[in-house]
Amino acid sequence: MLYGKTMEVLKVNYHSSGAAERFCESLKNTGFAVVTDHPISFDLVNRVYEKWGQFFNSEEKHQYTFKPESQAGYFPFRSENAKDSPIKDLKEFFHVYPRSKMPEFLMEDTWALYNQLVALGCEMLNWVQIASPDAVRKQLSMPLSDMVTDSEENLLRVIHYPPLQGTEEQGAIRAAAHEDINLITLLCSATASGLEVQDTKGNWHQVSCDPGSIAINAGDMLQLACQGYYKSTTHRVVNPMGPQAKLPRYSMPLFLHPRSEVNLTDSITAGDYLKQRLLEIGLLKKK
Numbered sequence: 001m002l003y004g005k006t007m008e009v010l011k012v013n014y015h016s017s018g019a020a021e022r023f024c025e026s027l028k029n030t031g032f033a034v035v036t037d038h039p040i041s042f043d044l045v046n047r048v049y050e051k052w053g054q055f056f057n058s059e060e061k062h063q064y065t066f067k068p069e070s071q072a073g074y075f076p077f078r079s080e081n082a083k084d085s086p087i088k089d090l091k092e093f094f095h096v097y098p099r100s101k102m103p104e105f106l107m108e109d110t111w112a113l114y115n116q117l118v119a120l121g122c123e124m125l126n127w128v129q130i131a132s133p134d135a136v137r138k139q140l141s142m143p144l145s146d147m148v149t150d151s152e153e154n155l156l157r158v159i160h161y162p163p164l165q166g167t168e169e170q171g172a173i174r175a176a177a178h179e180d181i182n183l184i185t186l187l188c189s190a191t192a193s194g195l196e197v198q199d200t201k202g203n204w205h206q207v208s209c210d211p212g213s214i215a216i217n218a219g220d221m222l223q224l225a226c227q228g229y230y231k232s233t234t235h236r237v238v239n240p241m242g243p244q245a246k247l248p249r250y251s252m253p254l255f256l257h258p259r260s261e262v263n264l265t266d267s268i269t270a271g272d273y274l275k276q277r278l279l280e281i282g283l284l285k286k287k
Helices: 019-030 042-056 059-064 104-131 134-139 144-148 220-225 242-246 270-280
Strands: 011-013 032-036 073-075 092-096 155-161 175-178 184-188 195-198 204-206 214-218 235-237 249-256
Touching (some): 011 019, 019 214, 042 059, 059 073, 059 092, 104 249, 144 220, 220 270
Antiparallel strands (some): 155 249, 175 235
């Protein structure tokens, strides 16, 4: 799958021979891969989108506003900015952790999707473990999938990008250019286009993830743990033009995070690194 002239994000059939090797090839070269024919139910994804759409369009959401110490719950519109960006993103979202509380009507399907995505993500980390060079594996404090086993920090973020009003401040977009904090991110197909990824020459490329596919990208923690072998690729969500600007967009990234005590390097734990990054993006305040 070619995006522009310089960036090739591979489509990898989950059941195909050599899937792990092709997945890691794409992750190494572009920071992204698109996995098809995976075990996540397309109908389940659609049900979760539909139910969370009801939630974001109700006043009930304010009863679940997050507390900084837990980072779980509802984050109001324009709560977050990308690292080093002074402008808040045009989105609201909900953090689903094992500790999260949510309305009853959301629970069954949301937890089913959460658990399925975590299981698939652990399998993808095993693919990375298997297909990476020995020198990369030796740098790790433990196998990658072991880092996230029973992690309370694995996060499903349900995001609502409201329709644009035409009055947004200059430079404000749905999600400014950023890199993910975690090991890998699994992104179910969004309800509208807009995701773009930056290549090594600074060019931006649209990432189309067909319905039923999952886009997976490397995060900063993987880059750190592997000492740069896998790069955390910069990406963003741009504002739509024309009639599409009047429509909402929903997306659901699952961020696989190590347990807080896991060593990413000899001197940095996952918990310390996460706190540092949450301060940088405005979700945690300095005491």
